[in-house]
Amino acid sequence: MMTPQDLRFVALIAAASSLAAVARRLDISPSAVTQRLRHLEERLQVRLVDRSSRRLQLTAEGSMLAERGAAVLAELEAMTEALAAGRGAVTGHLRVAAPFGFGRAYVAPAMVALRQAHPGLEMSLILFEDPAHSLRDGQWDVMVHVGHLPDSRLVLRRLAPNRRILCAAPAYLAAHGTPSQPEDLRHHACAVIRENQADTTLWPFTHAEGHGTAIRVHPALASNDGAVVRQWGLAGLGIILRSEWDVAEDLRSGALVALVPDWTPPPADVVALLGARNGRMARTERFLQVLGQALRPVPWRG
Template sequence: MDKLSVMQAFRRIVERGSFARAAEDLGVSPALLSREIKLLEESLGTTLLTRTTRAMSLTDAGRLYYDQTSGILDAVSDVEARIRDGVGVVRGHLKVNTSTSFGQTVVAPMLPGFLDAHPDLRLTLSLDDRVVDMVEGGFDVSIRIRPAMPDSALVARKIGTVRQRIFAAPAYLASAGAPETPDDIRRHRIIGFLLADHLTSWALHGPLGSATLDLDPPVRVGNSLVLRDLLIAGHGIGTLPDFVSREPEATGRLVRVLPDWELPAPEIFAVTASRLGMDAKVTAFLDHLRAALRS
């Protein structure tokens, strides 16, 4: 028995004062409506309506049921109306999770413009370099950078691609020498990204095909911004995503090592928990994020 439908039917019977008129309004037969009310009464263990050939009246239990369920039905109707009215409106509380480096270098610079465009929005931005349970954390969207997303109940939408390249400081290369082939990397001090798939194995591709380097980085860090700063300070060679390397490369603080060689390019995914589509606040956030990635 669909309790909500039965509540609506009972309410219509009481307000119309007739099974026949209520059945006509609901588009069902009076006999079906009578059976549903009988099942409802049996489930409650009491009589809600007394009926004669001439009249129908509520019992005390029926009056209580009518009063209480009318409030429930009005509340449901109000919630549905508010949701329908809110579709397409960017408001409410948006909770976003992403990695520290991506959050600081890509998301943070776009936030002033995003918040200015949507002044009614509340925002919580969580930065975490480890993958969190977004459902348990109550996040609307999580930005994850991975070669691929595993099958799960979550919904992943690709919003960009990351270039992963090798960098070092000019001073380090002047002192240690610049590698000329992938094999030359083995002679250098490697700074590894602790959370990367390529911590101890670099699968490079370049003009001469592919090369795989098995490495044992003496320094391993779990944040690519820390890795960047160690490279700038001349502590070795390491890999960086383009959103982290762009500024220090542009200013000359870092230079490409083996510029014709790269690691596989991971994808940027926007992960949501619902398969029913994104609401307006998530859509607006991702539109701003895509624009930031293009620029």
């Protein structure tokens, strides 16, 4: 007889890169994980993990159990939530993934409000640098994403509009001149963010009349942290291309100046990604409602 705890254990193994990673998730020793796995295999009389592989890899039986077990766990969780919803409660464990900056500024406060309204709800917030890695990891119910979306079969919901804005500090422009068109960027210091495998040095623009161009910048500065790139822009070190939500207040105060107003970079709308099953969860729906309310009206356009 298998238990839900057994299925959750197998799901952790399927998602992990090593048994040591499973041990960290469970906050137990690696030897305890190995022993638990051995006892489960003995009870089922089947090998779940391929010991001959140099990396953690499930056997065919282990993969089947992980896949079908995930469906069973999802159904059990849905039934539990349905019973709780009947008495007006939201329960379970909400797992949210979000970019560092936007997650701190908007997602974390929304989760505070959600927890205050539903104290029986457990929550985890994972802030990431690399959305592609987080998409592969899959250990979340909702991923809040800003900007270009990698190809994905996940359900998508648009939460808020968000432009990308080319800008620089007045001190930089006074010292180096103001570009009048995207081609001028070839002769300016630019700061870029490198947070995934995307080509972040190719900056596309569309003119108000409809034609477009793409400029290859040679970055004088680069970081995997958008907050650092913004700081460099504010310090007058170079021209930056940042999300509207991140620099709207700087633009209003004059700390940054928007450039090439006739040319528009592609938008970077804020969206939510969720799996087909997770979309039915009461906790997921309630979180999206709370976050959606926090983003209406759009706060960076206030």
